[in-house]
Amino acid sequence: MQGAPGGGVGPGLSPVDRWTLLVFSFILAAALGQMNFTGDQVLRVLAKNEEQLSLLRDLEGLKPQKVDFWRGPARPSLPVDMRVPFSELKDVKAYLGSHGLAYSVMIKDIQVLLDEEREAMAKSRRLERSTSSFSYASYHTLEEIYSWIDNFVAEHSDIVSKIRIGHSFENRSIVVLKFSTGGPQRRAIWIDTGIHSREWITHATGIWTAKKIVTEYGKDRTLTDLLDAMDIFMEIVTNPDGFAFTHSMNRLWRKNKSTRPGIFCIGVDLNRNWKSGFGGNGSNNNPCSETYRGPSPQSEPEVAAIVDFITSHGNIKALISIHSYSQMLMYPYGHSSEPVPNQKELNDLAKDAAQALYEVHGIQYIYGSISTTLYVASGITVDWAYDNGIKFSFTFELRDTGRYGFLLPASQIIPTAQETWLALRTIMEHTLNHPY
Amino acid sequence: MPGSSCVIGCGLETRKEEPPFSQHCFPQPLWLLLILTYLIERLMMCRDMPAVNEWISFAPCGCSNPRASCRGRTTQPEEVGSMPGTELLNSKPRIVNPKKECQVDLVFTTDRYNPEEGEERLGKCSARVFFRNQKPRPAINVTCTRLIEKNKRQQEDYLLYKHMKQLKTPLDVVSIPDSHGHIDPSLRPIWDLAFLGGSYVMWEKTTQFLHYYMAQLSSVNQWKTNDDAIDFDYTVLLHEFSTQEIIPCRIHLVWYPGKPLKVKYHCQELQTPEASGTEEGSAVAPTELNNF
Numbered sequence: 001m002q003g004a005p006g007g008g009v010g011p012g013l014s015p016v017d018r019w020t021l022l023v024f025s026f027i028l029a030a031a032l033g034q035m036n037f038t039g040d041q042v043l044r045v046l047a048k049n050e051e052q053l054s055l056l057r058d059l060e061g062l063k064p065q066k067v068d069f070w071r072g073p074a075r076p077s078l079p080v081d082m083r084v085p086f087s088e089l090k091d092v093k094a095y096l097g098s099h100g101l102a103y104s105v106m107i108k109d110i111q112v113l114l115d116e117e118r119e120a121m122a123k124s125r126r127l128e129r130s131t132s133s134f135s136y137a138s139y140h141t142l143e144e145i146y147s148w149i150d151n152f153v154a155e156h157s158d159i160v161s162k163i164r165i166g167h168s169f170e171n172r173s174i175v176v177l178k179f180s181t182g183g184p185q186r187r188a189i190w191i192d193t194g195i196h197s198r199e200w201i202t203h204a205t206g207i208w209t210a211k212k213i214v215t216e217y218g219k220d221r222t223l224t225d226l227l228d229a230m231d232i233f234m235e236i237v238t239n240p241d242g243f244a245f246t247h248s249m250n251r252l253w254r255k256n257k258s259t260r261p262g263i264f265c266i267g268v269d270l271n272r273n274w275k276s277g278f279g280g281n282g283s284n285n286n287p288c289s290e291t292y293r294g295p296s297p298q299s300e301p302e303v304a305a306i307v308d309f310i311t312s313h314g315n316i317k318a319l320i321s322i323h324s325y326s327q328m329l330m331y332p333y334g335h336s337s338e339p340v341p342n343q344k345e346l347n348d349l350a351k352d353a354a355q356a357l358y359e360v361h362g363i364q365y366i367y368g369s370i371s372t373t374l375y376v377a378s379g380i381t382v383d384w385a386y387d388n389g390i391k392f393s394f395t396f397e398l399r400d401t402g403r404y405g406f407l408l409p410a411s412q413i414i415p416t417a418q419e420t421w422l423a424l425r426t427i428m429e430h431t432l433n434h435p436y
Numbered sequence: 437m438p439g440s441s442c443v444i445g446c447g448l449e450t451r452k453e454e455p456p457f458s459q460h461c462f463p464q465p466l467w468l469l470l471i472l473t474y475l476i477e478r479l480m481m482c483r484d485m486p487a488v489n490e491w492i493s494f495a496p497c498g499c500s501n502p503r504a505s506c507r508g509r510t511t512q513p514e515e516v517g518s519m520p521g522t523e524l525l526n527s528k529p530r531i532v533n534p535k536k537e538c539q540v541d542l543v544f545t546t547d548r549y550n551p552e553e554g555e556e557r558l559g560k561c562s563a564r565v566f567f568r569n570q571k572p573r574p575a576i577n578v579t580c581t582r583l584i585e586k587n588k589r590q591q592e593d594y595l596l597y598k599h600m601k602q603l604k605t606p607l608d609v610v611s612i613p614d615s616h617g618h619i620d621p622s623l624r625p626i627w628d629l630a631f632l633g634g635s636y637v638m639w640e641k642t643t644q645f646l647h648y649y650m651a652q653l654s655s656v657n658q659w660k661t662n663d664d665a666i667d668f669d670y671t672v673l674l675h676e677f678s679t680q681e682i683i684p685c686r687i688h689l690v691w692y693p694g695k696p697l698k699v700k701y702h703c704q705e706l707q708t709p710e711a712s713g714t715e716e717g718s719a720v721a722p723t724e725l726n727n728f
Contacts, residue, residue, distance in 0.1 A: 139616050200615075251615045252651060252673060252682045269680075288706065290680040375678055402649040405675055409617035 037110035039086030042070065044079050045096065045103040055099050056080055059092070067092060081106060131155055136208050136417075138410050139200050142172075142244045145237060148207065149175060156214045159227070165235075166305030169258040172240040174305050179213055179232040187435065188231040189318045189428055190310060190390075195270050195302075195381065196254045197242030198406045199324040201398050201416055206236040206322065208417035209424065222425060226432050230317070233309075239270055239302055252406060254290050256302055263287050268294035271323075272379040273303045276387045277335025280378030282371075293379050306381075311388070318392035318431040319385040320424065325405050326374065326397035327365045329354050329423060332386040334370035334377040342391055343369070349430050350394070353423040360419035363399065370395065392431050396420065538567040538644040548584065559583040567644040574642060593693035600625050601661040612653040626668075627653055633689040634672045636699045641674075651675040651682065665692040674703070681706060 047053040056073045059066065059082075066088050071081035084092045096103050131151045140148070153162045163176045180186065193199075193206035213232065216223040226232075237243055241257035255267030265288035272283035275297035279285075283293040298304045310316050331346040340346065350367035357365055366373055370380070374397070382393040399408055399416045408416070546559035563578040584592070603625065612627045613619045619627055630653045638648040651673045658669035667690050674683045685703040 246615075251611075252675075254680060284679075286706075290682070404613065404617050405649050405651050407613045407615070407617040407652060409613070412617075 037114060039089070040083060040110040041086075041089060041105055042081055042083050042107040042110065043092070043096075043103045044081050044106045045101050046079055047073065047076050047101065049076050052076070052099070052101055053080075055101065056082075059095060083110070131211070136204075136211065137414050139204055139413070140207075141247050142237065142240060145203065145207065146173075146175070149177065149236070152210065152214075153177070159214055159217060160210075163233075163309075165309045166301060168239075168241045168302055169256055169300070170241040170244075172244070174235070174240065174302060175237070176309070177210055177234045177236070179210075179227060179234070181217075181227050183231075185313065185315050186229065186231045187315050187317045188233055188313065189320070189431060190233045190235075190316050190385075191320045191322065191424070192235040192238045192306070192381070193322045194236060194243060195238040195321065196323060197239045197246045198252045198254050199398075200246070200406065201324045201408045201413065202322045203236055203243070204410075204413045205398060205417040205420050206234060208414065209421055210234055210236070212417075212421055220425075222429050222432075226428055230432060232428075233316075235306070238306075241302075242267070255292065256300055258294075258300055260287070260295070265292075268292055268300050270300055270302055271321075271381055272377065273298060273300045274379045274381055274384035275307075276379065276383035277333070278379040280335045280376075282334065282376035283378045291377075297379065307384075310385075310390075316385075316390055317436070318394075318427060319382065319390045320394045320396065320427060321381040321385075322396045322398065322420075324398040324408065325400055325402065327363065327399060327401050328373055328397040329357075329365050329367045330370045330373050330382075330395050330397070331368075332370065332383050332393055334374075334380045334383050336376075337369070337371045339369065340386060346392070346394075349392070349427060352430075353394075353426040356422040356426045357419045360422055361415050363419055365423075391436060392427065392434075394427060396423070536569050540565045546580065546583070570643050570645060572641050572643045572646070573639065574644075590693065596625065597666065597691070597693045600629065600666055603659075610655050626656070626659070629666070629668060629689070629691065630670050630672060630687070632697070633668070633670075633687045633699050633701075634674070634685070636697075637672075637685055637687060637701045637703070638674065641703070645678055647677045648683075649675045649677065654684065657686075665690050665695075679706075 045056060047056060053073045053076060060069060060072075067082040067084050069080065069082045071079065073080050093103075095101075131148060134144075134148050134151070149162060153160050159179055159181060161178045161180070163178055164173050165176050166174045168174060191206070191209070193202035196202075213223065213227075217227050218224055239256050242253050242255060245253045245257060253267070255269050257266055258268055259266050265286075267287075269283070269289075269291045272278075272291050272293040278297040279293060282291070284291045286292060294300055298307055310319075329350050331343075331350060332340050347368070354365040354367045357363065370377060370382070380395075382395045385393040398420060399412060541562070541564050543560075543562045546561060559580050559582045561578055561580040563576060566575040566577075568575075583589075603622070612623055612630075631650055634650040638650070641648060653670060654673050655671045656669075657671065658667065660667035667688075669686075669688045671684055671686050674685055675681075676683060683703050683706075685701050688700040690698040
């Protein structure tokens, strides 16, 4: 039992400072694992007069290190706080009692307090230790999502693995979840969320959906059949730099964070940077614009990473790119009003998916081709996917329709994810049953 | 209660020919909602009755793309005292001359601001919105029945006004809603008033191709209630849908129930690549004066 590290504070400090310093250094020491204070207590004694005060001073002198004053005896009106080691508790309390010194127990067990403090500090970093304590009904930071991904993969390693497909402009990892029950290079479905960083509901929906997939495998017939024959790839944070920026500086940031020498404005609209109809109407040449297409197709690392992955995989059969807001479910093309060859099939499928979605919470979605339902947009993900042979290419615009827009209340995360799941399931089922 | 009507702007032309158009129109969820929010304000003005207590919102169709599908929209669950529900009953867009003019006819219902428990008092409105030549400030002709009686409305406006006067100055408040979409219930009236002013600005800027939503009240610069009026100076972020741009607008509104709402505003222009670090900040004096 050694003296408190902070025991040698000089007379210049006020009692409050001394207390704070002592408590803090205790916490620090405990955090460093150097000391153990199990069972130690802090007692507060009110001396009624000078005689009692000197008795307390005697206590300190009687047996060195028997008590350790956090707030030493000064005047009768001021309380005296002392830390009493567990081994000395009985003796000290008997001493106080026999001399009529009233005391109260300020801290019943210092070690418990230190442990709680350490736990709270760790918790305040908000990095959950398991996915069961992760809140699916809240929005999260990039670090929290990446931490969740690691936990998720660890907990469901029989079905889920993590693939790093590249890095962003600011050198953040671009990570894809792979859901697979085996087989080499199976037919697969691609889902991405968060390509526009301000659309927070999409990342949240992606996370919930990932959890839903592993939960339903073995329970839901459709999903089980699907995963027994096909793989699912999910990229949750498709624009990690932009997403970090929505937390740190600008909640309504849309683009990535790429910069070019001599150009004042930052960022490229990742959903105008694809090599399909690139440069057409519905994208912009002005780097300061929210729909700036970038200098050339796939110039952005975030887009190039996906292109490389999907192209080298070679067996993606459906691609679903998730955005917000507007409550729409759409298929190509965005760059022109020319209908795609399987337009009728896609339209029927969209209709069924929207119906399935509606049945969950009564939310109505419109469906149709992008250019005729939303607006003309060139160089977009689903147009590229379709032109590269992915016949079932869809894009969602999730809740709502403008009331909250991008700032959708967290209370709507789970209902949104629940209804979207039914639509995704419909599309995935169709893909499973219509191989090509 | 007799219907009331009000014509805003002029130049409603009648057309003889009926160009073929499909049953479909281009849905622009809620963009005209915002116009109409301001609109009802004007409606009340015509009857000498500013109405903060009757809010109108709806999801109509626009004229930008005649081929998209249209649908009626039912309300989403709202918190008590929030923006009213909407129900689009019927909408007949008529594209008179697609590049030049656009006319949209709508029928919709209104709801009370702060509806009472179990109350289902829906007002019924029909409106004709007319855009000419891609110009902003569409002409609007709206007729409503079954709105709250004038006296009751005046009463409620006054109560709302008194309540707002008691709010403590929210100058340190930023971002309503916050990043997570949350609006503190005590700050709700501030957001609502900001939205009212914002809807006027949006009407002034809306064309058949440019559609706005109010994304966020990003700062409160001034909230004064000493001279009997509520003097509210604030900044909102508007989201324009077709360009996806976020446009900060500084708005100054003055409200006293029984008197017309006064709105002044200044919105930032889109930056060009040549701009090298200079930005119009909120210190720029408002250049548009719009008293009515």
